[in-house]
Amino acid sequence: MSTLTALARAQALAAGVAQPIATVRHLHLTERPLVLVPLTMAGEANAPLAMLVGTEPDRPRLVIVPQPRDRDQRLNFVTTLGTVLLPYLGAHRGVSESVPIDRGRDVRYRYAEAPQVLVPNSAGITFLRLLGRNNRFRRTDGDYPVDASVPLVGCWLTWFAERAEHPGSALLVAMTDALGLHWATGQSGVEDLNLAALLGWIDPPAGTTGAVAAEEAEDPSKWPPAGPTTDPEFDNEVLTPAIAAYQAAVAAGDEPARRRAYATMSTALRGQLEPTWRLMWRGLSLLRRLPPGARVVGRWEADRDAFTDYATYRDEGGQPQPRRDGAVAAAQRLHRLERALSAYAVQRAYDDPLVMADHRLTGEAFVGEVTLADPARVDDSGKRPVLRPRIMLVTTDPVLFQPGTSLSSPTRPSQKARVVFVTPTGDGSKTEVVLELSGGMGRGLTAPPGTVPEVGERLCYTTLTDGYVPPGAFPTREETPWTHGGPPPEV
Template sequence: MADLIHVAARLRALQNGRAVPIVSQRQVVIQPHARILTLLSMAGEDTSVHAAAFGGFGEPAQIHVIADPRSRDDQYALLRWLLPFFETYYAQCRADGTFPQIWVSSAGALGHLDTLADRLRFTDEPDIQRLGELWTYAGERSPIAGQQALMSASGALRLHYATGQQEAEDEHLAALLTWIEPPSGRDIFAAVAAAEGLPMSVKTDPRFDRNQLQPAVSDFHGAATPEAAVRHHGRIQQMLEGVIRPIYTATQRAIALLSAPRWQANPILDELADQEAREFARFMLARDDGHRLPYRDSAKAGAIKIAARERAVNNVEAGMLRYDHAAREKGVSTGTVLRAQLADVIVTHPRSRVYEYDLVLTSHQDGLHLRLGDVLCTLDGAALSLRIDEIERRGPFTWVTGRVAPGKSPGKNAAKRLSRGEVLDFGPGAPNWHDLGNVLAQMSTRMASTPWTHGEAPPPPARAPQAAPGNLRAAVEGLI
């Protein structure tokens, strides 16, 4: 059903000729001190940087272009130009107790930065290694649910708008912005087609490469005098500035749209920002202590990271269902949220000074994701935990009976104040970010001994098979 809602939004955008908002609340944290990083690589050189643009939100781009990134000295000179910007920015974030946020144009640019970070931290130049380490923080955080360190402008806009084109086409930032702010008096498809002609990731247009850039690079290498080389370098710089500036400007525009006052506050973002600040402080402390970032994780480190990612997914989903209106409604439509009307409150008195409260709920939802024994919590108001004891379908309604959590619980007091006919939303409990340390400690204990699948030791010998009994039925009956 949630997919149908998204399809309906895209159809509405196609009908109107412009993107339509799909949420009312902001979906990402926007740091006022965020930095925008735009990189261009040479065709066929995926781990190179031909041109770089860097700046803060609302600031003009500082651009550095080299003639040929295949020259190691020139490539390292560009990277050394970038290093002080990131050193200063990270140091300021540490001093302020917050976290750095880097914005790139698209998922392709995000992957390029992650690949560069992986490569640079294993070079033989200490300052280049340092830049790779700083970028690694953002790169390692990027696949984790709820991270706010490395942001894709196209990805962030897609969380807020639906367009009349395919989802894959939304990765082109200029086309996406055209749908959001279409030019007046012009056909939307013609405007989008024109926007798609602009490079918006890390690669330049192949025709531009073949007809303009490649001859200019060849002329640079064939220059007879230093003066001629400088002249050809200036020509290359002028060409690439014409490519990189629109990408940087489009990223700026995306942040401005997401910073508009039209988006309501989202309490889950405060929790995500606090968690990001803790992760950043932990990462930088490890660098201060001299811990190296490995090329490959050990079995133990890999298991711990997987456990952390799983917990992050659960926390983000729980927080979104609790605080985000659109996520709540999607949860209701898919059955992950129980929206039910209170039919009755049954009070029992099993023994002295002990009272039990059973809630009888009715819901018209189809496809509820409920099982006996599940524990659900109210998503609004006082905390009330409910263990599902009975599920029954009666005509168009699902009847659910659950017991309020036993013992001294604020839920019992809340149950006393409930009135018949009241509509309640139930879902997972509140996110618990501080419990992550306990989860990682448990995983560390379990992985104290490396399993044979990830070590040098051979697998343990299989147990010798037992002979089959002559009378299988008698043997089974003998177990009863």
């Protein structure tokens, strides 16, 4: 937890309402996301019990498993989920757009839109990941064939879950994570995992406080758990008798009794899911009120690229994801995630002054006002003269940079600034920083208007850079070193 987030939590506790820790929205929201609210059966490893799913707040579809221990019923659950998920994915593959590559000498194509799945919390993402793992290797032939949609749904759920690990991705989003990225509450991070309590702090009912609303959210009779685990009292008093009644009716071959038991279970499970369903759309509405950050579009384009690539891979007969990555593939994946995490942190700071404020506190950035500017300065000490304007900023932030440090500004990310002098003022309350600029001003010896900061302009400079970082070099699978198990057996 950063210093400013800790301060915001203290302020939220004092004010009785969550405090914003972002001025813009740091994730993309589609016009038609697919909302999933799952429930699992207690005591069974990822056994699906029920799910509300849909793209419209007033038209959720309920899918239940009357006997979660029954393999056939679990597979029917996945098949039914496929009738919703697969058409939803297909609806985003109708329109493609061309993307210039190789400096405009060639083009590639990607889908103009991509699907977005929203779940209540990170446990919901884990549920989908395990559901995908359990079904992506199912066979459609042999002794125990399954519907052709079952392994396909498993592969797509696995892909969504893997993409959710990618920092900044908005393809599979946990609502508690999305809200916690933008607001700080007066409760602990563990308590923020309760979606009802979290929204109680962010948007408390009129005439009450976040603490009171969060306390009311702890009552499972009013706000059942957001899943995928169920409330133990509900399990003992409602669910267990309902499952027993359904089993007894099936065993006796009593179809009317089976239908009544099924209807009873459906009503009970819908009652557990609908409060969370409403909370999901309420949270989505709150997030939509925030304007998107400038670099959100770029991250969504990367998501659309990933969706296009995987959809094409499946169309070409691609195999399910392996049970575990090999040494080289695992190292490459970790490297990609680390690069994405670093880039995501920089992009959030560039987009949001509140996020950048954390870096100002740690000495990684400062904000100051330009008091002097020499836009026509030319450095002729080398083989040929080059344009090197200088500016001086005055700041009240602590400046820990040494002369020679390279800085960037979010307002001019393509321009570099080298620290020349750092001079505290006489009373020590301010610091004068002289910077030498390079790049982003054309190739001539005269800077175009607007490329050099003007006197009176207030700017932020930081060591954080949003520039391209080349990927690392890794051996091929055939060259896996012996320290990592050597080449795979099939090589």
